[in-house]
Amino acid sequence: MRRWIGLFVYLVVLVAFFIPSILEPVLQFFFPGANEWIFPRESLIKLTTEHLLLSLLAGAVAAVIGMGLGIAATRRAGRPFLTLIRDVSSLAQTMPPAAVLALAIPFLGFGFKPVLLALVCYSTLPVLNNTLAAIENLPRPVLEAARGIGMSRLQVLLQIELPLALPVIGTGIRICVVINVGTATIGALAGAGGLGSVIVAGLTRNNPAWVFQGAIASASLALMLNSLLLAAEHGLQPAILRNHIDGNSALSA
Amino acid sequence: MTLEWRNASKAYGKKRAVNDFSLEVPKGELLVLVGPSGCGKTTSLRMINRLVDPSSGKILVDGRDVSEIPVTELRRHIGYVIQQVGLFPHMNVAENIGAVPRLLKWNKVKIQARVRELLDLVGLPADDYSEAWPAHLSGGEAQRVGVARALAADPPILLMDEPFGAVDPLTREVLQREFLRIRSTLKKTVVFVTHDLDEAIRLGDCIAVMNGGRLVAAAAPGELLLNANPFIRDFTGEDRALRRLARLSVGDTIGQTTPIAPGGYGDSGTPTGLIRTDATLKEALSLMLEAGESSLNAVSPSGRHMGKLTMENLLENAAGIGVS
Numbered sequence: 001m002r003r004w005i006g007l008f009v010y011l012v013v014l015v016a017f018f019i020p021s022i023l024e025p026v027l028q029f030f031f032p033g034a035n036e037w038i039f040p041r042e043s044l045i046k047l048t049t050e051h052l053l054l055s056l057l058a059g060a061v062a063a064v065i066g067m068g069l070g071i072a073a074t075r076r077a078g079r080p081f082l083t084l085i086r087d088v089s090s091l092a093q094t095m096p097p098a099a100v101l102a103l104a105i106p107f108l109g110f111g112f113k114p115v116l117l118a119l120v121c122y123s124t125l126p127v128l129n130n131t132l133a134a135i136e137n138l139p140r141p142v143l144e145a146a147r148g149i150g151m152s153r154l155q156v157l158l159q160i161e162l163p164l165a166l167p168v169i170g171t172g173i174r175i176c177v178v179i180n181v182g183t184a185t186i187g188a189l190a191g192a193g194g195l196g197s198v199i200v201a202g203l204t205r206n207n208p209a210w211v212f213q214g215a216i217a218s219a220s221l222a223l224m225l226n227s228l229l230l231a232a233e234h235g236l237q238p239a240i241l242r243n244h245i246d247g248n249s250a251l252s253a
Numbered sequence: 254m255t256l257e258w259r260n261a262s263k264a265y266g267k268k269r270a271v272n273d274f275s276l277e278v279p280k281g282e283l284l285v286l287v288g289p290s291g292c293g294k295t296t297s298l299r300m301i302n303r304l305v306d307p308s309s310g311k312i313l314v315d316g317r318d319v320s321e322i323p324v325t326e327l328r329r330h331i332g333y334v335i336q337q338v339g340l341f342p343h344m345n346v347a348e349n350i351g352a353v354p355r356l357l358k359w360n361k362v363k364i365q366a367r368v369r370e371l372l373d374l375v376g377l378p379a380d381d382y383s384e385a386w387p388a389h390l391s392g393g394e395a396q397r398v399g400v401a402r403a404l405a406a407d408p409p410i411l412l413m414d415e416p417f418g419a420v421d422p423l424t425r426e427v428l429q430r431e432f433l434r435i436r437s438t439l440k441k442t443v444v445f446v447t448h449d450l451d452e453a454i455r456l457g458d459c460i461a462v463m464n465g466g467r468l469v470a471a472a473a474p475g476e477l478l479l480n481a482n483p484f485i486r487d488f489t490g491e492d493r494a495l496r497r498l499a500r501l502s503v504g505d506t507i508g509q510t511t512p513i514a515p516g517g518y519g520d521s522g523t524p525t526g527l528i529r530t531d532a533t534l535k536e537a538l539s540l541m542l543e544a545g546e547s548s549l550n551a552v553s554p555s556g557r558h559m560g561k562l563t564m565e566n567l568l569e570n571a572a573g574i575g576v577s
Contacts (some may be wrong), residue, residue, distance in 0.1 A: 145339030148302060149353050149402070150328030163343050 004101045004231070010224035017217050031209040039198045040211050048217055051194035054112070054145040058119035062180070063173045066124045070131025070169075071157070086132070090169035093125040097183050100189055115184070122183055123176040130172025134165035146211045174229035181222040185214070195221070212223055254315045254409040255441050256301065261295050261310035262466075270296045272466035273310070280457070283436065283443040284471075285457035287450060288488075294446045298412055301444065302388075304330045314410065329356055332403030332411040332441075335420050336418045338395045340387035345370070346398050347383035353406040372483040374438075376431060393424040400432070404439070411443045417452065421502040429455055450489060454496055462488060474500055494571040495535055502572055503537055504530035507551050509559045527552050530559050538567050 016022045020038050027037040039047075066089075072078040097118040106115035138161060146160045168249045188196030195218040202210030256278040263271040271293040278284045286294040299305040300312050303324050312319045319327055340349050350371055351364045359367070372379040375397040396416060403411060417425045417432075429452060438441065438519065447453055454458045454474045460487055461471040469484050470477065477485065478493045501559060507530060528537050528549040537549055545565040 108291045139337075139339070139342075141335055141337035141339035142341060143339075144304070144335060145333070145399075145402075146341070148304060148328060148333035148335070148339075150330075150356055152325050155356070160341060 004227075007224060007227040010220045010227065013215040013220045014048070014217060014224065017213060017220075018043070023213065027209045027213065030212065034207050034209040036207065037209045040114060040214060041200065041201070042193070042197070044195075044198070044213065044217060046197050047193060047198060047214075048221060050192075051181070051184055051187070051196075052221060053107070054154050054192060055119065055177065055184040058116050058123060058180045059173065059177040059186070061120045061198055062123040062176050063127050066127025066172065066176070067131050067169060069124075070128050070135065073132060074135045075153075084130075085096070085128070089125045089128045091122075092121040095121060097122045097186055098189065101186060105190060110191045112192050114190050115187040118186065119180050119183055123179045125148075126179070127169070127172040130175075131165065134168035135161055138164055149174065167233060170229070170233040170236045174226060174233060177229060178222050178226050179223060181218060185218055200250060255313075256284075256410060256442055256444065257313040258297065258300070259299065259311050259313060259547040261300055261307045261312060263293075263300065263305060264308045269466050272302070274463075274466075274468055275310075275469060275473055276461055278442055278444065280442055280456045281440040283456060285445045285447060285453040285460045286463060287447055287453040287460055288463035288469075290448060292463040294448075295414055297415055298446050299446055299464070301410070301412055302328050302333055303323070311362075317361055325356075329406060330404075330408045330410070332408040334396075334399050334403045334411070334413040334416045336415040338387075338419075339394055340402070342387050344387075345383065346385045346387070346390075347379075349387065349398060350401045350405050352402060359406075367405060368401075371404060374404070374435060376403045377401075386406060390445050391424075393428060394419040396420060396428060400435070404435075407439075409441060411441045413443065413445045416445075416449055418447065418449070425452075432456065443566055451496065451499075454500055464488075495538075495560075498534035498538055498567065498571055501512060501534045502530065503528055503532050503534065503551050503562055504553075504559070506534060506566055506570060507562060526550070528562060529554055534567055534570055537562055541567075 020077065024037050027034070031037065069085050069089070073082040073173040098146075100118040100121050101114050104117050108114045108117065142160065142164070146156045151159065184194050185196030185199055187194040195214045198210050198214030198217075202208065202212075202214065258274045258276050261271060261274045262269060263505060274293070274297055276284070283329070286297060288294050292436045296305055301314070301319065301536065302363060303319055306320070314322075314327075316541050340346075341352070344352070347365075347368045354364045354367060369379040372382055377394060382394075382398075387398070390398065393410060398420075400415065403413075411523055416441050417428045420428065420533045433456065445453075446510055459471055460474055462477070463470045464484055470480055470482055475497060478489055478497045480489075486493070526540055526544045526546055527548045528540055528551055530553050531549050540549060541564060550561040551562050553559050
């Protein structure tokens with residue numbers, strides 16, 4: 001239940017930020033020196049939606065790429081590429097997203113596309129790493145039994161490997177999405193909108209009230225998604241682990 | 254189904270795990286592959302369901318080369334039990350047992366009925382266990398489920414790789430006894446790998462001793478214990494005579510003794526110790542040593558007097574002069 005309370009709190013904070021008549025007095029209290037409190041160009045709700053779409057889309061692409069590479073690298077034919085895949089993905093994460101953005105703009109132009117690329121590069125590694133770790137660490141006897149009873153390689157993957165690896169992969173996806181919500185603020189630099197534009201405008205116009213509302217809104221968005229995905233992860237756990245956590249054994253029933 | 258290794262070899266780099274192994278298992282027989290670790294017994298076993306492909310030579314199932322049978326098809330018709338059991342942790346007991354029937358696309362009702370039947374066979378009440386999770390089972394219970402899963406689609410061949418190796422000695426004996434009971438009801442060709450000679454002797458119709466990837470000898474347990482090969486003598490140990498006695502029951506031996514006169518109590522007429530006919534000769538020897546007597550009266554489980562067992566009977570059987 002506690003995780004739902006967290007989710008609710010973040011949601012309330014976010015919604016409160018969407019209503020100017022609530023937000024303005026708060027900002028006036030904290031930042032009495034500012035001359036303008038509410039970001040005038042776009043409504044916060046529109047910026048949040050943009051931000052959310054951008055980070056979720058990047059998360060989805062990163063999840064597909066990370067899982068795909070992770071699965072491919074753990075197949076028999078893909079094993080030789082495992083180190084290569086790991087290295088390339090680590091390299092992609094070591095490049096600062098702002099640098100990727102700067103390098104990509106000449107090719108992809110301003111707007112949505114270079115930001116998406118930067119986010120995907122930056123957030124694929126956690127999904128890939130978790131996919132590799134989860135599949136590599138599955139108990140050998142279970143896989144041997146699966147093959148021994150006559151499952152095809154695809155059946156072993158779909159019926160045994162993925163269901164058992166899913167909770168750990170889910171954690172990777174959650175980390176990836178949270179990273180993206182934080183990092184998507186750089187979208188403003190390429191004109192892709194999002195909550196970053198409030199922060200950037202606040203910095204250039206020397207208005208801390210704008211920086212504050214952009215930062216708090218994106219932080220509550222990240223925290224909210226984190227709790228939501230945590231709940232989803234709990235749902236992905238095999239029933240057995242849930243039973244362990246809830247402390248009721250199937251046999252004692 | 255019959256099973257045969259024909260000049261099978263498996264090389265890993267320069268090392269030959271299995272070297273020119275040839276052996277035939279007649280239909281319905283239980284072959285035990287036994288030997289020190291690294292002798293190639295598990296590799297030989299895994300050649301049958303193609304978890305290992307031989308570098309040379311072939312494996313025949315009912316005269317058919319296994320390399321010509323689609324691998325999933327082959328495996329679905331060969332039961333496979335491993336030491337670590339390998340139950341699928343995200344499936345409950347019933348789903349684990351139903352795994353092969355699901356692969357074979359049986360309908361749900363048939364699978365459900367089969368699962369109940371198998372749980373019953375391996376001595377786990379279906380009502381208590383079908384919904385249980387593997388993580389909640391004891392080692393012995395898990396391996397019973399493992400055996401049930403292997404038997405689910407009623408395969409004619411069963412491969413068992415040290416199935417009782419990971420459970421405590423007491424449970425192991427219970428499982429061995431139950432396995433013998435199950436085997437007597439289902440006539441399957443079984444290949445059983447173990448490094449435990451006592452287990453091999455207790456279970457096997459035929460024991461194949463392997464060393465360094467080669468077959469040293471294959472014989473019925475009684476004969477094997479008489480084998481003069483130095484490796485086998487070393488492997489069977491100085492107490493091999495006791496192992497022979499452990500294989501024979503008082504009831505089997507009593508036929509060789511002279512039936513005593515009705516109502517009589519031995520030659521001298523003094524009552525000696527009693528031994529049940531379903532006890533082993535090893536137990537009889539132990540009783541004789543304990544009582545300091547050289548003969549025992551054999552009684553049937555129902556208490557009927559069956560005859561007299563003497564030290565001479567034991568000596569004959571231990572040396573292999575009697576029927577093995």
